[in-house]
Amino acid sequence: MFRSTSFVALLAAACIALPASAQMSGHQHGATPAAASAAYADGEVRKVDKEGRKLTLKHGPIASLGMGGMTMSFGVKDPAVLDRVKVGDKVRFKAAESGGQLVVTELVPAK
Numbered sequence: 001m002f003r004s005t006s007f008v009a010l011l012a013a014a015c016i017a018l019p020a021s022a023q024m025s026g027h028q029h030g031a032t033p034a035a036a037s038a039a040y041a042d043g044e045v046r047k048v049d050k051e052g053r054k055l056t057l058k059h060g061p062i063a064s065l066g067m068g069g070m071t072m073s074f075g076v077k078d079p080a081v082l083d084r085v086k087v088g089d090k091v092r093f094k095a096a097e098s099g100g101q102l103v104v105t106e107l108v109p110a111k
Contacts, residue, residue, distance in 0.1 A: 039064060040092040042110060046071055050082045055104055062095055065102070075103040 041063070047056035058071040074095055076082060081104065085091065090110035095102050 040094055040106075040108075043091050043093055045085050045087055045089040045091060047073070047087065048082050048085060049073075050079070053079050053082070055082065055085070055107075057091070057093070057104075059093075065095060065097070072102075075101050076107075077103050077105045081107050 041059050041061065043057035043059035045055065046058050047054075049055070053076055054073045055076055056071065056073045058069075060069045061067065075098070077098075085107070092108050092110050093104050094106040096105050097103075
């Protein structure tokens with residue numbers, strides 16, 4: 001009898017906890033302005049290499065890539081981005097892996 005009672009109690013506890021976790025899960029996946037802006041990483045332009053189609057950024061963490069802050073070079077998805085920035089500019093950007101290389105896919109001035 002003890003085992004049956006323990007099993008029922010465990011099952012009841014799991015059922016009670018399920019709706020709460022389901023609510024949290026749905027909430028985390030909702031598109032909110034805060035979540036959308038969180039996809040951007042903060043950075044500062046350190047070098048613009050138009051010939052090499054690269055941008056060197058000193059950046060904070062890039063959550064989408066699981067990467068901590070550092071200074072590194074990125075390729076750029078759109079080479080026109082290189083005409084819009086200069087060394088010292090504060091920017092917000094998104095990056096992704098493409099063909100084994102990290103590439104800036106979006107870049108906007110920091111506010």
